[in-house]
Amino acid sequence: MLLRLLVAGLLLLNIGAATAFENTDTTTFKANSREVAHFQDQYGEMNKNVPCPCIFDQGRYFYQQEINAFGYVWSCREYNAEGLCLDIIRRLPEPYKILAFVANWQEDSEIFSDLIQVYNAEHQQQIELVNVDEQPALIEQYHLTEMPVLLLLKNQTETGRLTGLHSRSQFSQWLEQKQK
Incomplete structure (x- = not known):
């Protein structure tokens, strides 16, 4: 193997x-x-x-x-x-971009990061994992008030937002619905 x-x-x-x-x-x-x-x-x-x-x-x-x-x-x-x-x-790749925002100070962020990494290993469409502690300007840019957050962008415009910790199957279903 x-x-x-x-x-x-x-x-x-x-x-x-x-x-x-x-x-x-x-x-x-x-x-x-x-x-x-x-x-x-x-x-x-x-x-x-x-x-x-x-x-x-x-x-x-x-x-x-x-x-x-x-x-x-x-x-x-x-x-x-x-x-x-x-x-x-x-x-050409699809115009969708998926961002997952996490923060070191938020306890669910570590679990969420692990779920995102597992999802990326299993799917062609990749979710970009962003730590807002390393890029604090993104908090204001995307109006982030809670963590973790999953954002779906189409042509740089937000088309969906999922806040909080969800199972991998829940956010997979959410992504499929939003991208239709």
């Missing part, structure tokens, strides 16, 4: 480092290709930092549905019969 985690970590660190084949002039990869030297789509051209299609291969221990890398969300568009990714696509 440790070896698998180590290999997966090294794979993610070296994302897009190899450049062994020449891609076609679209986002379609040559059959049986595992590396990318050039990528072009509606967002422009990339000659480096393109995720390897192998990240999305089904049935592999490093299989991912999507990854956030280099300012985009990447996924596989087409699989072959063996579950190998033949074609990757990218899209």
Whole structure:
């Protein structure tokens, strides 16, 4: 298990480092290709930092549905019969931003921080954990009167606020409802 985690970590660190084949002039990869030297789509051209299609291969221990890398969300568009990714696509990330505010002086903040870290480990969409003791200007900026607080921002505008300590499933449900 440790070896698998180590290999997966090294794979993610070296994302897009190899450049062994020449891609076609679209986002379609040559059959049986595992590396990318050039990528072009509606967002422009990339000659480096393109995720390897192998990240999305089904049935592999490093299989991912999507990854956030280099300012985009990447996924596989087409699989072959063996579950190998033949074609990757990218899209811009959702405009939502989720902030979780905690404070050292508030006793529920430590539990809340742990819940946020567990949530982030299990979900693609990440919650940014902010300690207001380290960034006190944010208290006034976001009108924070209680801790802990979970804020949902869309295009820098607050669309939802959840105050107090809640279970991970409760704030997960709250996030899903607010983002619809």
